[in-house]
Amino acid sequence: MNRQDFLKTLGLGAVASVTGSSLLTGCNTHDMSGMNMTPGMENMGPSVTEIPFTTPLRFPETITNTGQLTAKSVIDAILPGKNARVLGYRGGMLGPTIRVQNGSDVSLRFTNNLDEESNIHWHGLLVPAEMDGHPTQLVQAGGSFTYSFRLNQAANMAWYHPHPHEKTGKQANLGLAGMIIVETPAERALNLPSGNYELPMVIQDKRLDGNGAPTYSPSMDDVMMGYMGETIIVNGVAGAVQPVSTRMYRLRIVNGSNGRIYNLALSNNAPFWVIGSDGGLLSAPEQTTALLLSPGERADLLVDFSKVPVGTDVFLKSDTFTGASSQGGQAFNILKFAVNKAETDPFQLPAALGMVSPLSTASATKTRLFDIGIAMEGMNGMPMRGMHTIGGKTYLGSRIDETVKLGDTEIWEFDNSKGDEPHPMHLHGTFFQVLNRVGGRNTLYATEKGWKDTVLVMPGERVRIIAQFTKPGLFVFHCHNLEHEDDGMMLNFRVN
Ligand code: C2O
Ligand code: CU
Ligand code: CU
Numbered sequence: 252m253n254r255q256d257f258l259k260t261l262g263l264g265a266v267a268s269v270t271g272s273s274l275l276t277g278c279n280t281h282d283m284s285g286m287n288m289t290p291g292m293e294n295m296g297p298s299v300t301e302i303p304f305t306t307p308l309r310f311p312e313t314i315t316n317t318g319q320l321t322a323k324s325v326i327d328a329i330l331p332g333k334n335a336r337v338l339g340y341r342g343g344m345l346g347p348t349i350r351v352q353n354g355s356d357v358s359l360r361f362t363n364n365l366d367e368e369s370n371i372h373w374h375g376l377l378v379p380a381e382m383d384g385h386p387t388q389l390v391q392a393g394g395s396f397t398y399s400f401r402l403n404q405a406a407n408m409a410w411y412h413p414h415p416h417e418k419t420g421k422q423a424n425l426g427l428a429g430m431i432i433v434e435t436p437a438e439r440a441l442n443l444p445s446g447n448y449e450l451p452m453v454i455q456d457k458r459l460d461g462n463g464a465p466t467y468s469p470s471m472d473d474v475m476m477g478y479m480g481e482t483i484i485v486n487g488v489a490g491a492v493q494p495v496s497t498r499m500y501r502l503r504i505v506n507g508s509n510g511r512i513y514n515l516a517l518s519n520n521a522p523f524w525v526i527g528s529d530g531g532l533l534s535a536p537e538q539t540t541a542l543l544l545s546p547g548e549r550a551d552l553l554v555d556f557s558k559v560p561v562g563t564d565v566f567l568k569s570d571t572f573t574g575a576s577s578q579g580g581q582a583f584n585i586l587k588f589a590v591n592k593a594e595t596d597p598f599q600l601p602a603a604l605g606m607v608s609p610l611s612t613a614s615a616t617k618t619r620l621f622d623i624g625i626a627m628e629g630m631n632g633m634p635m636r637g638m639h640t641i642g643g644k645t646y647l648g649s650r651i652d653e654t655v656k657l658g659d660t661e662i663w664e665f666d667n668s669k670g671d672e673p674h675p676m677h678l679h680g681t682f683f684q685v686l687n688r689v690g691g692r693n694t695l696y697a698t699e700k701g702w703k704d705t706v707l708v709m710p711g712e713r714v715r716i717i718a719q720f721t722k723p724g725l726f727v728f729h730c731h732n733l734e735h736e737d738d739g740m741m742l743n744f745r746v747n
Contacts, residue, residue: 296479296511296578297458301490304566304587306331308491310451311429314347316357320371322413322427323364329482329489333463338365338426344487346411346429348451351402353435358399363390368415369422371398372679374547375409375529375704376431380724383679386416386741387648387725404682405531405605405702406438408503408549410453416646416741420509420733421467424478426487428453428507438532441601444501444553450493453507454544454585456480457489469734474639476577476672477510477546477732483569485586492587495556498596501526502552502567506544509733512575512673512707515550516541518566518584519559524600527551530682530702532605537697541570545675547705547731550698553600559590574691574709575673607701610660610684610717618662619653623708623730623740624670639730645739651725652742660719662686667708674735676714677705680726680746683718705731720746 320340327343328334340346351357363369368391372384378400381388390396409431413422430451443449457465458480469478485491506513517523517540524536529549536553544550559565567586572579621642639645644652655661663683665676668690682702685695691712699706708714729741 295580296476297481298581299456299483299583300481301584302330302482304490304492304584306488306490306492308450308452308493308586309486309488310348311345311486312341312347313350315349316351316355317359318347319360319362320346321362321364322369322422327426327487328463329457329459329465329484329487330463331490335462335464337465338422340427340429344426345453346427348430348432349411350432350434353402353404353406353433356399356401358397360395360397361390362395363392365422366392367418368392369413369418369427370396370415371411372414373398373409373411373431374677375407375549376400376402376433377404377681377722380680380722380726383726384414385725385727386414386646389415402433404433406435407433407527407529407531408451408505408551409433410505410507410549412507416648417737420469420478420737423507423733424457424467424509425465430505432503438605441604442598443526444499444598448498449501449503451503452485452586453505454513455484455507456511457482457484474734474738477734479509479511479578483583483585492589494591495588496592496594497557497559497561497590498594499598500554500556502554504544504550504552506546506548508546510546512543512545512572512578513569513585514541514543514572514579516568516570517554518568521555521565523555524553525550525697526553526604528698528701529704533697533701534605534607535603536600537700539697542697543572543707545673545705545707545731546733547675547677548698548707556588556590557596561590561593563590564588565590574711576671576710605701607684610719612662612686612717614660615662615717616656616659618664620664620666622666622669623676624667624672624674639735639738639740641729641740641742644742646729646741648743650743651745653744655720655744655746657723657746658719658721660717662715662717664713664715665706665708666713668711668713671710672735673707673709673732674740675705675707675731676728677731678718678726678728680722680724681718681720683716686715686717689713723747
């Protein structure tokens with residue numbers, strides 16, 4: 252629906268169209284789509300289509316501290332046998348997995364061979380502001396930049412992706428993303444499953460054309476809900492199968508989707524252990540049978556196949572869930588584990604994992620409150636939705652929205668109590684702890700008992716986080732639904 256049609260619907264006609272811009276301050280044309288939806292009856296995203304799980308799960312090549320990442324158009328097959336044009340940082344879609352030791356120096360040369368600006372953000376690495384891939388630190392088409400930094404953080408799984416404002420959703424969706432694994436001696440001492448028993452995976456959904464190529468052309472509804480696809484891929488392939496033995500595996504999962512949330516579960520309903528979150532290991536393993544993972548979040552899981560008879564298939568699936576108005580209605584399989592080999596497993600689940608000492612709320616010098624995703628009352632009682640804002644504002648690169656004193660600990664509250672879309676809120680420049688969630692799900696989940704950089708705020712929820720800001724400079728915080736982010740749901744903060 253365009254603006255003219257929208258105004259006609261409201262019965263305002265030509266007069267209103269003249270004053271329309273002031274009536275609709277802050278609304279972009281594509282935001283009007285929300286107008287023809289009744290709350291609670293909105294469109295769902297495209298339903299997932301499964302293909303046979305016959306393509307071996309692949310793992311991107313691994314590099315360590317140095318290397319070349321070139322954003323470019325490449326040929327790769329998401330569907331079996333269907334070579335298609337995608338984006339990638341090396342030979343195929345995605346980029347290499349960067350496996351690095353904490354304390355070491357990283358130096359990665361980025362070359363932009365796209366026909367538009369790009370950059371790289373290291374999501375989950377604590378790097379100096381000028382190396383963080385801030386949306387104003389762009390590498391023009393044909394240009395290069397060397398990202399270099401020394402790692403100083405806990406062992407975790409991070410990831411990387413482009414961050415040019417209004418183009419992040421497209422570039423990431425077409426294939427630009429990669430995984431990062433930071434290791435420490437303390438983590439190694441736990442003897443968690445490693446080598447063939449440690450499976451790093453990025454889960455994404457794509458909207459493929461008839462040739463198996465990802466397409467990105469968000470409609471008004473897609474901007475409202477996030478750009479969801481009918482094809483689920485893991486490490487770049489649809490219908491993936493991974494052979495496993497009868498033992499414990501470590502699944503390190505990043506949700507690299509633009510807008511889709513997964514409710515991770517196993518098809519045999521077996522419980523699994525959550526051992527880590529965005530910022531590293533939990534203090535102790537937590538057992539669960541389902542775990543919501545929203546865009547940008549990571550989950551470090553232990554899955555025990557030792558009781559599964561050889562010859563059995565177990566799927567990693569996404570179960571249905573409620574609370575996110577536009578998704579969660581469908582259960583689907585993500586990846587098949589073919590249990591094909593008996594093996595005795597010496598692994599002992601450690602009782603204690605990482606160090607998560609709670610930040611004390613008494614140490615907080617400030618509390619900031621951010622209204623997110625507000626459903627504003629429009630004219631004639633119609634809800635005026637679709638303003639993807641934080642604190643009523645959309646992103647402006649040149650404006651500093653919040654100023655934080657270096658070294659301070661603060662409480663930030665994200666208030667989605669009046670909103671009707673889920674928003675995974677992400678901060679650059681620090682990890683945080685989740686203090687509480689009021690409304691909606693009203694509780695904290697396993698991954699939220701560790702260090703986080705992205706937290707899901709469902710409609711109706713207010714979520715409070717606490718963080719210490721130890722990196723000086725300019726950073727952003729934003730919704731990690733990439734369509735919301737590109738629509739302006741992002742602000743700058745400066746630490747000094
Ligand atoms: Cu993964 Cu600012 O994002
Ligand atoms: Cu980030
Ligand atoms: Cu959002």
